[in-house]
Amino acid sequence: MKKLITMLLRHWTKTPVKISLTILAVALGTGILILSFSAGSIIENEINSIMSSDGIVLQVANGEWGDDGQIEQERPTQWDRTIVEKLVSDSSTVTNAALILNMPIDYLTINGISYQVRNSLGTDTSYLNVYSLDIVAGLEMTDEDYNTGLKKVWISEETAETLFGSADNALGQKISPPAFRRGRDQDDYAVSYYSVEGVYETPSEVARRAYSIADVIFPVTSMMPSNSGGKNMLDFMAGNLVIKSESTSIEKVTADINNVVATNYGDDINVTVWEGNPRGESTYMEELRQTVSIFSISVKILGIVLLLTSSLGIFSIMVVEALGRRREIAIERALGASRIQVIKEFWLWSVMLSFVGAIIGIILSVALSSTVLGTMSPLISELTGASIVNTSVKPFAVLSGVGLALMCGGLLGVLPSFSAVKGDISDVLREA
Structure with missing residues (x-):
């Protein structure tokens, strides 16, 4: 030295x-x-x-991939609406699950003015929990809202600020999705008005792009009759789910989901699990x-x-x-x-x-x-x-x-x- x-x-x-x-x-x-x-x-x-906060988010469908890269769902579905509860209770990896229904709603009308919607979904009370999104104003979707099909709607904070100036201003506002024809007369349309019940936090840009998280969510039951026919319709349409798992292995979660489905509905059920958005696989995450x-x-x-x-x-x-x-x-x-x-x-x-x-x-x-x-x-x-x-x-x-x-x-x-x-x-x- x-x-x-x-x-x-x-x-x-x-x-x-x-x-x-x-x-x-x-x-x-x-x-x-x-x-x-x-x-x-x-x-x-x-x-x-x-990307891997508290596990992974996966899409689940009763169907298989078609030649066009889209899921060809089974109609009627090979399981029923209770698949959501069964996945959470019987699976060792699924912590949350929500029924989702892609809705052909590309605009909303507010006070006679139409606004384009980036993404909307019909879903249930667990949708926000799957993506760990909190309510920033108003109330969460309750079992009563879902079971009775009340005409209520929940929107993201970003959407609330765009349409109404702030989350608080959005509460109680009336939103109307596109009207549907209810009779033979071309001018006979039914118009439904939904009240903004709650505003949830805007997801991160990564999560929104990867999973196409909706800016507007409706109780899927609000689009269906409240009688037994509505329940049968819900069973018929219950082919798409989104789940959250604590595991980070897609293969492990897929095997677990298949096991739950086979145990409750039989072995011959078409189950497809993927990481992406409800409309199909996305390479964004990868x-x-x-x-x-x-x-x-x-x-x-x-x-x-x-x-x-x-x-x-x-x-x-x-x-x-x-x-x-x-x-x-x-x-x-x-x-x-x-x-x-x-x-x-x-x-x-x-x-x-x-x-x-x-x-x-x-x-x-x-x-x-x-x-x-x-x-x-x-x-x-x-x-x-x-x-x-x-x-x-x-x-x-x-x-x-x-x-x-x-x-x-x-x-x-x-x-x-x-x-x-x-x-x-x-x-x-x-x-x-």
Whole structure:
């Protein structure tokens, strides 16, 4: 150690600018690497936490895929409306389930003005629980609302703000879906008015795109007669479900669902389970996972390349050291020093320079973390609906940064030592 300190002081005295710039370059490379690793980690953690929060959401249908990529449902369904309760009670993986009915409603009328609707569904009381969406104004859908088919509607907070200015202003407002013909007369249409009973939080952009979460939900029973005929109709239409599972294995959940269906309805039931939206499989989730993974890997590779480039200064110093100390090294070898000892000396010297730079790099990354990592907040907010809470550098990023800095510096610093110990000692002394 005394010799290394002596070497540092000697080089500092001879070339203070070069040593300072080399250490600064390593510090910048290490700091950038730590920040890039931390950025990649934040992106992965934030996005993955939304995609797999409390498990996974899957679509379930009584049917099979058609040639057009759409589900061809069994009509009438091979199970009944009680499938929802049976999946939750008999399955070991399903925590929530909701009946869903795709509704051909593309606009709503409010006070005589029509507004286009992005997505609407008929469903039951568990729909919001499946997607972990809370009521922000008004009341939740109750069993009474569902069982009696009351003309009530629930809308997202974003929809409420667009149509009525705020969630509170939306409560009690009358909404009318498209009228349907009730007689032979072309002008004889039935118009239903639904009252806004509640407003639920707007889902994250990731969840909305991946699952096509509805902006407007109706009790599916509100579209059907309240008598026994309505119940039979509900059984007939109960072919689409959305479920939430604590498990993150689609294969395991699928096997569990098939087992419950077979136990309650028989073995010859067509059951299709997929990750996506009610209308069919979606590649959005898989593409997003791949994009996040590629982004994270790319940022880390960029950081490593910058660190490697910044460590070239150590290589330059060691080259000068090897050329300038040829006679001294030859004398050391003549006095008994082995080639390995000389190489080790160069390695320790380069590692010391790298370590000093790495320590400064840690300080820089900590000082700049809030500013640099905070710039990702708009991106995270756009995708997940939440801003970054913790913008500090990650411990594993610090350890990785220091480790890679020492590895790069040590490797580049030791390379010139191999030429320094080559040749016969007497020949080197004569040449020197």
